[in-house]
Amino acid sequence: MECSDWDIDFTEEELQSIDAIFESYKPPVAADCDGDHRPKTRRRLPDSLFTFSRIAASSSSSLLPCPRNRFTSSYRDTSKMRYPAMTFKGHIVYSRTFSEVEKAADELLKFFETMNGDGNRPVIGFDIEWRPIFKKGATQSKAAVLQICADVARCHVMHIIHSGFPQNLKSLLGDSRFLKVGVGIAGDARKIFKDHNVSVDALEDLSRLANKKLGGEPKMWGLSSLTEKLTCKQVLKPSKIRLGNWERNPLSAEQLNYAATDAFVSWHLFEVLNRLPDSDTHTNEVAETVAPSSVS
Structure with missing residues (x-):
């Protein structure tokens, strides 16, 4: 519909x-049969x-x-x-040390275990950031920040370039019961494995899911374009933050908000897409509704 x-x-x-x-846009004003112009309207389009x-x-x-x-x-x-900006308005948990990340991962595991016990597969908005290198031919920096968001209330920003990976965080990322979602998430998973030798399993790419749900010609959706398509909001990507130093310790408030918002948007878009029927299912339902009865 x-x-x-x-x-x-x-x-x-x-x-x-x-x-x-x-x-x-100034369309020509139509006249009625008596030559009187129709009254203009502002809000009824x-x-x-x-x-x-x-x-x-x-x-x-x-x-x-x-x-x-x-x-x-x-x-x-x-x-x-x-469009208005899409921002995360919940609580950001920023972890910089090994013990802080270990504690955060433990809290997340308990939260996900509770969700899984209720029969709901936990869905994790997942993203990473790293310091850009502007010198041609230089080796790419290691993944510096890892973001995890699973609801509207709390997002975790972990400064893994300084903290490293506790075993419980490795277990969380590798647990196939917990679905990790994002745009281009397979590339992020490969980088985490290459840079830190940590596996991220059970991945769902939002671009692929969007093509399945929305139908039409397949597109390479980005986080910003998909957000505008589905929510009529925009994800702000100021260059001074996006291309900033993600290894600085501590991160600025602007960096934390940017990082948390990216993970939150990924989680939110999955929730939106997951409620939509598959495009082929929708088409079949419409065809069955309008098809003439074969009963004579």
Whole structure:
């Protein structure tokens, strides 16, 4: 079902974004049979102007419908429409030493064991950061920071370049009962193994999952593009933080927020995608609904 089929109440923030677009589009004013112009409306927009990401109608998600520009060939740059930032607003647990990381991993293991005992497979938003090297041909820096997030309340940022890997953290990452999710997560897992000889198992790439759920031509989704597609929010990636020194001790508040948000967004996007039906299942259901009966 297209969101345009729904009766949607736009928020004031969405209306402001829509108004900004309308300022760039001035359609001819239609006249009625008596020559009187139709009154202008500000907030009731024709459904045909928008298409939205397909979302399961029964979903309890807080996703916003994403308006896409379908006005004229002279105005197609949807990048001008700015979305609110997606940020992690829970508690960030920052661990820098071996004992701190060991304690954090122990708390996470107990939390995941409880979830697993309730019949719910734990899902972990997973990401890593490392210090960039700008000299051509230089060896890439080792993974410096590891982020783990499994709910909206708490995210762990572990400074593994300084703390190393306690055995319980190795066990957590290698436990196939706990699903680790992220965009390009297989590459992150390979880097962790190459840099620290630690295996990360049970991986789910969000780009692959998105293609399975959304259908259409397969795409190489990035974290930012997938966030905008599914939530109408944007993941801020300021270069001064993204390309900063992730080996500095301690990390800055900005670095901690950036790192925690990346892991949180990965976890959140999986939860959103997991509630959607597979694209082929959805297509089959629609076909069965509209197919004529074969009974004579």
